[in-house]
Amino acid sequence: MKGYLVLRVIAKLVIPFALLFALYVQFHGDFGPGGGFQAGVIIAAGVIFYALIFGLANARKLVPPRLVEILVALGVVIYGGVGVLGILLGGNYLDYFVLSSDPVHGQERGVFWVEAGVCVTVAGVMLAIFYAFAGRPRRPDPE
Amino acid sequence: MNVVFHFNYWVAMVLLTIGLYIVIARGNLVKKLVGLSIFQTSVYLLYISAGKIIGGTPPIIAEGFTIYSNPLPHVLILTAIVVGVATLALGLALVVRIQEAYGTIEEDEIQRQDEEP
Amino acid sequence: MIAIHFPALQVVVPLLAAPLCVIVRNARAAWLIALAVSWAMLYVATGLLAEALSAGVISYRLGSWAPPWGIEYRVDPVNGLLLVLVSFVGAVVMTFSRASVDHEVPRSQHHLFYAAYLLCLSGLLGIAVTGDAFNIFVFLEISSLATYILIAMGRDRRALTASYQYLIMGTIGATFIVIGIGLLYLMTGTLNLADLAQRVPQVEHTRPVLAALAFLTVGISLKLALFPLHLWLPNAYAYAPSMVTAFVAATATKVAVYLLLRFFFTVFGASFVLEQVQVPAILLVLSLAAMFVASTVAIYQDDLKRMLAYSSVAQIGYITLGVSTASATGLTATLVHLLNHGVTKGALFLLLGCMALRVDRVTIASIRGIGRTMPLTTFGVVLGGFSLIGVPTTVGFVSKWYLVLAALERGWWWLAVLILLSSLLAVVYMWRVVEAAYFKEPAPRARKVTEAPLSMLLPAWALVAACIYFGLDTRLTVGVATQAAQLLMGGTP
Numbered sequence: 001m002k003g004y005l006v007l008r009v010i011a012k013l014v015i016p017f018a019l020l021f022a023l024y025v026q027f028h029g030d031f032g033p034g035g036g037f038q039a040g041v042i043i044a045a046g047v048i049f050y051a052l053i054f055g056l057a058n059a060r061k062l063v064p065p066r067l068v069e070i071l072v073a074l075g076v077v078i079y080g081g082v083g084v085l086g087i088l089l090g091g092n093y094l095d096y097f098v099l100s101s102d103p104v105h106g107q108e109r110g111v112f113w114v115e116a117g118v119c120v121t122v123a124g125v126m127l128a129i130f131y132a133f134a135g136r137p138r139r140p141d142p143e
Numbered sequence: 144m145n146v147v148f149h150f151n152y153w154v155a156m157v158l159l160t161i162g163l164y165i166v167i168a169r170g171n172l173v174k175k176l177v178g179l180s181i182f183q184t185s186v187y188l189l190y191i192s193a194g195k196i197i198g199g200t201p202p203i204i205a206e207g208f209t210i211y212s213n214p215l216p217h218v219l220i221l222t223a224i225v226v227g228v229a230t231l232a233l234g235l236a237l238v239v240r241i242q243e244a245y246g247t248i249e250e251d252e253i254q255r256q257d258e259e260p
Numbered sequence: 261m262i263a264i265h266f267p268a269l270q271v272v273v274p275l276l277a278a279p280l281c282v283i284v285r286n287a288r289a290a291w292l293i294a295l296a297v298s299w300a301m302l303y304v305a306t307g308l309l310a311e312a313l314s315a316g317v318i319s320y321r322l323g324s325w326a327p328p329w330g331i332e333y334r335v336d337p338v339n340g341l342l343l344v345l346v347s348f349v350g351a352v353v354m355t356f357s358r359a360s361v362d363h364e365v366p367r368s369q370h371h372l373f374y375a376a377y378l379l380c381l382s383g384l385l386g387i388a389v390t391g392d393a394f395n396i397f398v399f400l401e402i403s404s405l406a407t408y409i410l411i412a413m414g415r416d417r418r419a420l421t422a423s424y425q426y427l428i429m430g431t432i433g434a435t436f437i438v439i440g441i442g443l444l445y446l447m448t449g450t451l452n453l454a455d456l457a458q459r460v461p462q463v464e465h466t467r468p469v470l471a472a473l474a475f476l477t478v479g480i481s482l483k484l485a486l487f488p489l490h491l492w493l494p495n496a497y498a499y500a501p502s503m504v505t506a507f508v509a510a511t512a513t514k515v516a517v518y519l520l521l522r523f524f525f526t527v528f529g530a531s532f533v534l535e536q537v538q539v540p541a542i543l544l545v546l547s548l549a550a551m552f553v554a555s556t557v558a559i560y561q562d563d564l565k566r567m568l569a570y571s572s573v574a575q576i577g578y579i580t581l582g583v584s585t586a587s588a589t590g591l592t593a594t595l596v597h598l599l600n601h602g603v604t605k606g607a608l609f610l611l612l613g614c615m616a617l618r619v620d621r622v623t624i625a626s627i628r629g630i631g632r633t634m635p636l637t638t639f640g641v642v643l644g645g646f647s648l649i650g651v652p653t654t655v656g657f658v659s660k661w662y663l664v665l666a667a668l669e670r671g672w673w674w675l676a677v678l679i680l681l682s683s684l685l686a687v688v689y690m691w692r693v694v695e696a697a698y699f700k701e702p703a704p705r706a707r708k709v710t711e712a713p714l715s716m717l718l719p720a721w722a723l724v725a726a727c728i729y730f731g732l733d734t735r736l737t738v739g740v741a742t743q744a745a746q747l748l749m750g751g752t753p
Contacts (some may be wrong), residue, residue: 037221066681075281080276086323093268126675129232136239159439166428179431186438193446216445219394223438226401232430233408237424244417253421 011053018046026119030108036115040122048130056134065135068127076119082113151192156185170236172241183227190216190223221242265310266304267320267333270343270389271399273304274382275298281339287370289356290356294374298354301347308389309340313740317389327391328452334391338595338744339586341520342388345599349510349723350381358717359504359712360451360613364501365413369742373413377507378458378552384515393441393451393527396519397434400483404430407508410453410501416500422495424664429482429492443472444527444597456527462497464532464535473537474676476523484516486580487550490573497569499592502613505565509572510606514598521594524583525748534586543584546676551712555685557694564622565613568605571648574682575734581679582663590666591745599737600647605657607646607723611637614712614720629702636717638697640724645690650683654731658738 012107021041029035051059086095096110158181165178196215203210238248243251262269277297280288311431312318312335320333335343354377365373370687383403408430412423427693445451445488447468448459463469479487485493493513497505524533532540551574558570579601582594612622614637619626631638660679709719 010542031543069285073282074280077283079278080272083272084276087265091270092321092324093265097324132236133239136243153490163432168433174422177427179428181621182432182433186435186442188438190442190445204633222394222398225399226434229405230427233405233422234427236410237408237420237427239415241420241424244420257418257421259725 006052010114011028011049011091011119014045018042022046022119026115027028029115030111036118036120040119040124041113041126043119043123044130045071046125051134058130060131063127065128065131068124068131071120071124072128073124075117075119075124077116080117082117085108087107099133155185155189157191158182160190165169172238172248172250173235175250176231176238179226179234180231181232183223187220187223190220261344263307263622264306265320266311267318267389268322270301270304270308270347271333271382271386273300274378276384278382279372281375281378284372287367290371290374291361292404294378297378298347298351298381301381302344302351305340305347305385306344308335309337309344309740312337312340312491313743314502316493328450328455331456332391332452333389333396334454335389337358337740337747338521339388339518341595341599341740341744342515343382343385345602346381346384346388346511347516349507349602351505352515352606352719352723353507353610354509356432356506356610356613356716357557360503360617360691364503369413373410376406376409377504379403379422380410380507384511387515388518391453393444393453393456394438397438398440400434400437400519402552403512404434404483407512408420411496413504414499414501416499418495422499424498426492429489431469433479433482433489436475436482436492440472440474440476440479440523443468443475447472453522453527455509457529459462460527461529461532465530470537471527473523473533473539476634477520477539480516480520480523484520484575484580485512485576487554487573489579490550492568492583494566497572497609498563498566498741502616506606506609508615509569510602510611512663513572513576514602517576517598520580520749521583525591525709529583530749540584540586545579547577547581547584548568550574551581551678551682552685555682555689558689561689562625564615564621564624564693565626566741567693568608568612571686571689572601572605573726574686575605575648578659578663578679581675582666585663585670585675587666587667587669588742588745588749589669590632591668591748592741593659593662595741595744596662596737599741600655600659600727601713603723603726603730604644605645605652607720607727608648610716610720610723611644612641613696614716617712617716618709624696626703627693628745629707630696630698630709631696632702633707634711636721637712640721641697642694643724644727645686645693647731649686652731653728655727655737656731656732658734662738667747 002011022039025034025042026036047059047063050062083094086098088095089098091098096107098106100106100111162178162185164181166175169175169178177179190196195211196210198235199210200208202214242248243252245256247253279292281293284290284293286482308318316336318335319327321327322331322333348599361373363369375498380403383399383406386399386505387403390396390399404653408423411426441451444456445462447463447466448456450456450459460469482489497509500508513623524539544700554570554573554577558567558574561567561570579594579597580592584590602744615627615630615634619630643654650656650660660683663679664676667679
């Protein structure tokens, strides 16, 4: 769809705001609707939008599949790492109370990092699914 | 009336039956996955509608509100939705591979091809 | 110090090792990670079982939230036994896997293959260790999704359709389980299994609870491949990579059986399920049907993996038969057979993996005369077959002995006769293998093959040795199983 000038201009305008909005949703998750899940999907949607307009090859240059693979794994490691940190600091697995001297603040900190992990993995998984399906060589119908 | 009072369960069970029927009755692998998704969605309804209490507010302590809806089913179903998405993605990926290997996604044709050699 | 975190580590270590495999993206490194984690998990599991046997129930609070609000991991002798079985099979299969996976899976996918295996291990261990009903569903799906991937990695294109079929059936099963759990949650307001056990009796004759029992029974039966819900199993086992077949056959259905026991005896209570609702009557009929129909079908299979898959369905019949006798002896038989069949089938599928390395597709035709060229492998298959039949001095004999005891205890002598008769069917299908391997003229390909490498033979023979050892020395298996069975019949988690 590279030939459509309007689409290209609009896409270039919208994508940065989409990514920014994802960050808003991510960090506003403490106070209202939002969180890592939604943020991750919005980030992925931004990249997928880019891929639709500028082509899959360009999107792969922007976010290489190898990076996507690492993102998927990294988010899980962050999430699990927060849990293991709880053990190292003397609590149970996924214990956020010990993450800070103030238990309430500890909860907040724990959830923050967990949400960060969720965001990274969800964005990665969504892109991985998109790449996997979109990147398949299309074959002519047998009929 | 009991039936009307429990209409949310009726909706869930009707969806469940529709989904299961599609899975059983359709030979097209993609349509089967659609049925499977509807089938799973019925469970989301079952959980979430039960978490709502008439007149209840979101579970945030504030003055003047004493009835709260139960947030736990939402959290549970968020997990179930993720599982559903993962299942659907994996199922579709398998269908793509099957299409590449067999050249068809109709169950009876795949069976015929398997029996041939 | 670290030992108090064992319940969490049991699940978390493989869960975190899986993304690590993806990040390192190297076949050898991923294999080493998976191998190290598998053996570490065996160490953790034996530690947990030993502590559960001596100190009673171990409870671990995730995130330090007190149960029943927070998620609780709870280990007692019943699931301790399961943890040891799953991690033991995992460790042995992982040791075996390198040469086999090199042969059957494209090298570029190895790191993902091992990551999926670790996720599957994590899910299975999670189902066993958790004390929270919804958590069970989540782990069930983690392990199932990983299993679908592993099965689809088989070389034959039929692996894809087998995996798809399993995905459909498995998801229906899992969804039924969630519906059951949801109905229980609606009636009691709790998801903690121990808490459910206390609250369910107050509402046990309401219709939603009965519906929950029905949904859970059908859902779990799909997962454990109880006849006639076993249709996904033969193809899935037959076309998956050898290592996957061995691992899944030895663990996945066993964990599902554990779930059935957990819900029947801990949550609903023995008296409710066994006496008031008459579940045993249904189980009895289905188990007998599984034993005879699946064994008979197994006789007519030419593909050895498929034959053993049908034999698995039959053996699952024996496992559920123990439940249907509704006695402590019967439950002991169930638990012992759970372990024994896990070890036996693990051994047999690993040995078939050795053969597959040399002849690719292991069929009655392709293994003709292989007893001369692969003597160790073939002899192992024979010993494993003895165990399936239930020849004395093998583990199969021990569990059938307890089954017959349970039948006689109830005065059902006809059941004892049927158990013995169905064992004869196992003699028939195993004899076909022996006949082909030893008494037929070698197939052109089987004449040239050499014995499988030691890295594969040793783990496979370790499981065969376990079949014999636990057949002679039953103190460990039967001892623990008796204790676990009494715990289940007592109803307290």
